[in-house]
Amino acid sequence: xxxxxxxxxxxxxxxxxxxxxxxxxxxxxxxxxxxxxxxxxxxxxxxxxxxxxxxxxxxxxxxxxxxxxxxxxxxxxxxxxxxxxxxx
Amino acid sequence: xxxxxxxxxxxxxxxxxxxxxxxxxxxxxxxxxxxxxxxxxxxxxxxxxxxxxxxxxxxxxxxxxxxxxxxxxxxxxxxxxxxxxxxxxxxxxxxxxxxxxxxxxxxxxxxxxxxxxxxxxxx
Numbered sequence: 106x107x108x109x110x111x112x113x114x115x116x117x118x119x120x121x122x123x124x125x126x127x128x129x130x131x132x133x134x135x136x137x138x139x140x141x142x143x144x145x146x147x148x149x150x151x152x153x154x155x156x157x158x159x160x161x162x163x164x165x166x167x168x169x170x171x172x173x174x175x176x177x178x179x180x181x182x183x184x185x186x187x188x189x190x191x192x193x
Numbered sequence: 194x195x196x197x198x199x200x201x202x203x204x205x206x207x208x209x210x211x212x213x214x215x216x217x218x219x220x221x222x223x224x225x226x227x228x229x230x231x232x233x234x235x236x237x238x239x240x241x242x243x244x245x246x247x248x249x250x251x252x253x254x255x256x257x258x259x260x261x262x263x264x265x266x267x268x269x270x271x272x273x274x275x276x277x278x279x280x281x282x283x284x285x286x287x288x289x290x291x292x293x294x295x296x297x298x299x300x301x302x303x304x305x306x307x308x309x310x311x312x313x314x315x316x
């Protein structure tokens with residue numbers, strides 16, 4: 106089962122690299138923030154899988170939760186900043 | 194491989210498939226809003242399914258109070274992300290539209306005049 110979790114986390118990190126393409130190429134900067142948000146989503150799953158590998162899941166859950174919250178707030182703040190009038 | 198491990202393995206792989214589907218949409222779709230549409234939905238579903246798989250796998254070595262609470266904490270991440278991701282996508286889509294990024298149509302971007310549209314709404 107550990108090998109399965111290891112391959113799963115490798116696949117998730119490959120998917121992160123895949124969605125990095127849009128961050129590099131993306132014509133508008135909103136594309137870039139979307140791909141960074143997508144990478145953030147995958148990082149939450151990756152963190153928990155690593156927690157399973159290290160057999161210390163209860164520590165990694167807090168890290169994943171904080172990461173999810175910060176990723177969400179970052180996206181919101183970018184949305185507010187990106188709009189000229191600053192009204193959400 | 195007892196049944197709990199098999200079920201959680203299936204759930205994790207299905208969740209990763211949906212994460213992959215969201216990324217494919219992010220790369221291939223033509224327009225900003227289509228990409229937002231695909232990542233917003235597919236990633237949320239991918240996270241929910243894979244987190245339930247991980248939470249289930251956590252109950253593998255004996256269902257004590259501690260492991261149940263840990264699994265519930267994992268599910269709170271899934272629920273939080275279920276609420277937070279659509280909100281973030283909505284905020285981004287609204288701010289992108291307000292600042293004048295036009296949605297894509299078959300013959301290229303449609304010319305939507307914001308002020309005239311708002312005037313119509315006021316009427």
